[in-house]
Amino acid sequence: MTNRDEVAAVRPLTLDWVSRHLNVGERIVRAEALHGGITAEMRRLIIGTPDGGTRDLVLRSFVDPFSVGHAEDWLNREAGALILLAGTGVRAPGLVAVDPTAAHCEFPSLLMTHLTGRTVLDDEGIETRVPLLARQLVAIHALRPVERPKKYVTLTTADTVVTPKCADAAVWASAIDVIxxxxxxxxxxxxxxxxxxGNVLFDVSPPSLAGARITGVVDWAATSWGPADLDVAHCSTNLALLHGPAWGLRFSEAYEEAGGVLATAASERLYWHVRDGLACSEEVQQVAQPWRNAGRTELTTRAVEERLDAYVTALMDALG
Structure with a gap:
């Protein structure tokens, strides 16, 4: 695909909108699709500058009907979060422009600066990355915005949980009773x-991942106000599915070692961890597909279901 073709892949109204938010003398010279997201279409835009150099921006557009229906709320949350995070110790993209209702673009969109680094989903180096993830989450939870975001939402109910075919029905019934x-x-x-x-960028030095460091955190569209346990539980579930149940259990320990504070009672910790694990049961295929696209081809839907079952079982054994 030529540079012209790549740029043409950005929809015309959106292209005009982006161009209006560039500096004088700048132009879009190339566009590249970014992979890994579930709900949004992501593009990296390479911007030519008057001095002959380039800089990068990222265009986020919600295009499927479900996402479009929630886009105004999600994009307003993300724009607010990016403004809040500017100048803090939490590295996030900078907001350039936002069109949450598609008043100017074909679809609701947000334009932001591009961060260096990449997501790392491999098993290699996980023992180094887990403490880094924990410290980063502690820093996020330490933020005290003047205006709080909306209260957290959990959509999963006891009636919507999808028990995997491979699961121990009795264990899952007990887990469902928890929520x-x-x-x-x-x-x-x-x-x-x-x-x-999948939403944390790392600077790694091949061939060793031992020197990895976090360069930024992306996808702030669900920013909320709620219990630290819920964020910890969500990352724990993802670590369990990516790297095995033991890493899901390990993350809570790493979070506390980094100075984070979680619920004191085991029953309360169990509630939040089980709630997030059961929520994942409803979207295993959606979660697994981006991981396979990123190279984790062994993480079939069946393999992820088996890991989820093992993780929920481990939670019930450890905290139940």
Missing amino acids: RRPAPPYEGRFLHRDFQP
Whole structure:
């Protein structure tokens, strides 16, 4: 595909909108599709500058009907979070422009700066990355915005959980009973709400991943106010499915070692961890596909279901 063809792949109204938010003398010279997201279409835009150099921006557009229906809320949350995070110790993209209602673009869109680094989903180096992820999440939870984001939402109910075919039905029935209870009391924190390896960028030095460091956190569209346990539980579930149940259990320990504070009672920790694990049961295929696209071809839907079952079982054994 030629540079002209790549740029033409950006829809005409969106292309005009982006161009209006560039500096004088700048132009879009190339566009590249970014992979790994579930809900949005992502493109990296290479911008030519008057001095002959380039800089990169990222265009995020919600295009499928379900996402479009939620886009105004999601993009407003993300824009607000990016403004809040500017100048803090949490590295995130900078907001350039946002069109949450598609008033100017074909679809609701957000334009932001591009961060260096890449997502790392391989098993190699996981023992180094887990403490880094934990420290980063502690830093996010330490933020105290003047205006709190909306309260967290959990859509999963006891009736919507999808028990894997490979699962021990009795264990899952007990886990489902856990989320029938009212949510435990909690001290509110600023939540990313989708903090997991797919939304964290690392600078790594091949061939060794031992020197990895975090260069930024992306996808702030679900920013919320709620219990730290919920963010920890979400990352734990993703680590369990990517790298095995033991790493899901390990993340809570790493979070506390980094100075984070979780619920004191085991029953309260169990509630949040089980709630997130059971929520994943409803979207295993959606979760697994981007991982396979990123090279983790062994993570078939069946393999991820088996890991989820093992993780839920481990949670019930450890905290139940």
